[in-house]
Amino acid sequence: MSHGSHQQRLNESLSALMDGEANELEIQRLLKESDASGASDGELGHRWSRYQLAASVMRGEKVAPVDMGLAASISAAIADEPSLESAQQASANDAGNGQARSRWWRPLSRGAVAATVAFAAILGVQQMQAPQVQGDLVAEVEAPQPQPVTTNPQPGRFLTPTLNTRAVSTAPQLVPEQRVGPAPQVQVVPTPELMRHLNRVMVEHSEQAARIGSQGMVPHARATYGERPSE
């Protein structure tokens, strides 16, 4: 049996296992090989990890790359433990059947441990991300009914056509002092002079605030916000 064809058959068995179609003979072959070369650092082990990774990516899952070194040290730790093999050694000597069974067991338990670790790694990733998803700091502690700023601009929120909205939104909104009765928003027709004045003082103020300097770019952003678009 040439080395090339042996390797090829192993690879075929491996993909069969990935697809859940491996028969018992193929599984036996893989286990035997992994036992011989060491599943974590052998060619077979690497190929297995690559297949797993590829499959995960194809399914669009988040992938936490499994550290081969970690896997290696774990299997080393397991190898140090008194194994089922040694417990069964006496009987295994008698029957070749028994040894086959022990070979069955060992890699399986390794596989189970490796799976658990991979699990923990994936979980770790999710746990790290979770606080960020929830994390509106202010909302969390002080706000019974927070009104967070909407992250995506929604044209639907405005009643007027988009073009108008843009023009209006950068202009200051008037809330006059003389409020009558229950209607708080008295419609005042702003004169162009008034709007010009308000825009001017807001821009001037933001430029001054920028000089105080503790807020970085924010006052500049405010000042630029009200800039007249170039005609």
Add this chain to the structure above:
Amino acid sequence: MTMEKLIFRIPRKANSSLLAFLLLASPLGFAQDNAPADDQSTPQEAPHQVPQQAPEEIPQDARDATASEATRVLLARLAQAVANLEYRGLVTFEHVGSMETLEVVHGIRDGEQVERIRYLTGSPREKVTRSGDEQCRSSGSVFPRSGLLSAAGLQTVQSNYAFLIRGEERVADREAIVLEARPRDLHRFGMVISVDKETGLPLKSMLIAPAGRVLERFQFVELDLTPVTDDELKPQTPSTEPSTGDEAAKCATVESRWRLGWAPSGFKPVAVQALSDGQMLVFSDGLSAFTVFVQQLPEMNYKGRAVRGATVAYMDHIDVNGARYTVTVVGEIPDNTAQLVAKAVTEAN
């Protein structure tokens, strides 16, 4: 079914069983940690680990002192970074339900800060600002370029706000420390600033009204800290004029004709400037600011509020010697405070 399918399917279904799984898995993790140590364990290493757990027992006072020291260091780094770093980036800027994206460039030229801001959404707006910092300093102006840079400035800020470190988060692919400035009274807004761990630059800042309402959020999406070229500081929109203009005039110290009968505690006058039709007075508590405009504006009888984003303007007028002056108080301060300030403007004697 293969093992990997099991591994990847379970997390979506049952979170609690996952947790149990993690708990089961963690002893394994420890075992793995210890395994190599056992192999080559030297007797000296074991006692080493014990004293490391001692910090738990530091008294409360000391811990508070450490915390405030930590915020002081963070604030000082922030002030440094804001004034001295060159960077460019993309930013989202949100307020009251609308969001815009903008491009920001910050450079240092001849000891001055040069900023270019260009809106990428909405109507095209762009601005290049050159702060005449050096000029102002040499002309003896009282402008504190960054109030946080001096120890006194820091102390002022801390008497107006309580600073808390709220944790960490990642912004623009960078690790940041989340700092909250909680106002000590109702005359100013709070802020939550995510400070870049590496540079001290504010990567995200939110302005917070009472009850935790977010008024405004400014947040980097992408940040590049390589030196800025001259071209990047030039306006992209042809009609944009650099607003350097009358820097010298702006820095000139003017005797104020007006004063405030009342100002919210902690707000100190930081500048007075002459306008073509009046004067403007700038006040700051070290973090936020408001500006009082007193101008002779014919035909301007509006009395009330105007709001744009987080900025409020309150307009009123006063009559002095038969002449009517329009008073406008503008700032990122609560409406009521702006109104109180506007009513407190009187002529200085």
